[in-house]
Amino acid sequence: EVQLVESGGGLVQPGGSLRLSCAASGFIFNNHWMSWVRQAPGKGLESVANIKQDGNEKNYVDSVRGRFTISRDNAKNSLNLQMNSLRAEDTAVYYCAREMIYNSRSHHDSWGQGTLVTVSS
Amino acid sequence: QSVLTQPPSVSGAPGQRVTISCTGSSSNIEAGYDVNWYQQIPGTAPKLLIYGNNNRPSGVPDRFSGSRSGTSPSLAITGLQAEDEADYYCQSFDDNLGGYVFGTGTKVTVL
Numbered sequence: 001e002v003q004l005v006e007s008g009g010g011l012v013q014p015g016g017s018l019r020l021s022c023a024a025s026g027f028i029f030n031n032h033w034m035s036w037v038r039q040a041p042g043k044g045l046e047s048v049a050n051i052k053q054d055g056n057e058k059n060y061v062d063s064v065r066g067r068f069t070i071s072r073d074n075a076k077n078s079l080n081l082q083m084n085s086l087r088a089e090d091t092a093v094y095y096c097a098r099e100m101i102y103n104s105r106s107h108h109d110s111w112g113q114g115t116l117v118t119v120s121s
Numbered sequence: 122q123s124v125l126t127q128p129p130s131v132s133g134a135p136g137q138r139v140t141i142s143c144t145g146s147s148s149n150i151e152a153g154y155d156v157n158w159y160q161q162i163p164g165t166a167p168k169l170l171i172y173g174n175n176n177r178p179s180g181v182p183d184r185f186s187g188s189r190s191g192t193s194p195s196l197a198i199t200g201l202q203a204e205d206e207a208d209y210y211c212q213s214f215d216d217n218l219g220g221y222v223f224g225t226g227t228k229v230t231v232l
Contacts, residue, residue, distance in 0.1 A: 035221075037167075044123060045159070045167060045210055045223040059220050095166055105214055106221065107157040107172040114166055 002026040002110040004096045009115030016086050016119070022079040022096030022112055030054070030074040033099035033106060036081050038092035039114075046092075049081065050099065050106075064090075086119045093117075124149060125211055125224035132230040138199045141227045143211035145192070149222065154214040156194040158187055159223075162207045170209070171196060198229070206231050 008020040020036070035050040049060045049070040058070050069082040079096055093116050097108035126144040133139040143156060150156060158171040169178055171187035174194060184200045198205055211224035 044226040045161075045212075047221045047223070050220070061218075061220065100172070102173045102176070103155055105155050105173075107169060107212070108159070108167070109169050109172070109178060111166040111168070 002098065004098065004110060004112035006094065006096050006112045006115040009094065009117045011118045011120065012086055013121050014087060014119055017082070017084045018086065018117060020081040020083065020094055020096075020115060020117070024077045024079065024096075024098070027098070027110075029072075029077040033101075034072060034079045035097045035099055035108060036070060036079075037095045037097050037108065037111075038090075038117075039095070040089070040092040043092075048094070051079070083117070086117075088119050091117060091119045123225045124215055124218070124222050125213060127209075127211060127224040127227045129225070130228045130230065132232055133198075133201045134232045135201055135203065137201050138197060139201060139229060140198075141196045141209055141211075141229070143194045143196075143213075143224050145213060145215075148217040149213045149215040150194060151192045152216060156187070156189065157212040158185075158196045159210045159212065160185075160205075160207045161210065167210065201229075201231055203231050205229060 003025045005023045036048040051070045067085045071080045093114040095114045096112040098110040099106040100109045131139045155173045159167040161167040174189045175187040215222045
């Protein structure tokens with residue numbers, strides 16, 4: 001069974017940093033692109049970043065580029081998101097999601113339970 | 122600000138059929154990119170319902186179906202059930218953004 005378990009969320013002051021982690025199990029981790037998707041309170045879903053199987057290709061939404069860094073450790077089956085210079089608008093539940101490829105494009109077929117990040121003074 | 126637009130809400134009585142549209146532009150849906158659909162029950166993680174416009178993952182009931190008429194994708198729920206009350210999101214790739222975008226979301230209410 002595919003399992004994705006996020007950790008690392010919490011309360012942080014504006015301008016602060018936080019590192020999220022996602023522990024993956026039940027599948028061959030290094031066969032898949034992986035993503036972080038967030039959801040602000042009462043709002044919709046937003047793709048934040050994703051990373052290729054070998055970690056050599058990364059994509060970011062404009063609003064986090066330069067502040068967030070996605071990484072993975074295939075030996076430990078883990079996905080990470082280093083978040084710096086946090087802003088109030090980064091407050092959200094952050095989901096780790098596995099990507100599956102179909103017709104040369106991705107969809108997110110498995111999701112973690114999410115971890116809440118609150119940026120507030 | 123999402124580039125894919127969905128109706129904010131749809132509703133129907135148990136057993137009825139409802140549909141949800143997803144409108145995009147020339148940089149995403151109109152460019153021919155596939156559409157995926159997700160269901161999110163409040164307080165829980167999203168769940169994949171449909172991928173590649175009209176494919177159902179194993180375990181998803183066949184009352185959920187995706188279709189695409191030209192550049193107009195939609196999700197249909199037939200035989201609506203109380204457990205289908207949730208938020209539904211479409212997703213596609215966008216050339217301008219260079220990544221995947223979600224729709225604005227549609228809340229389905231079972232009357």
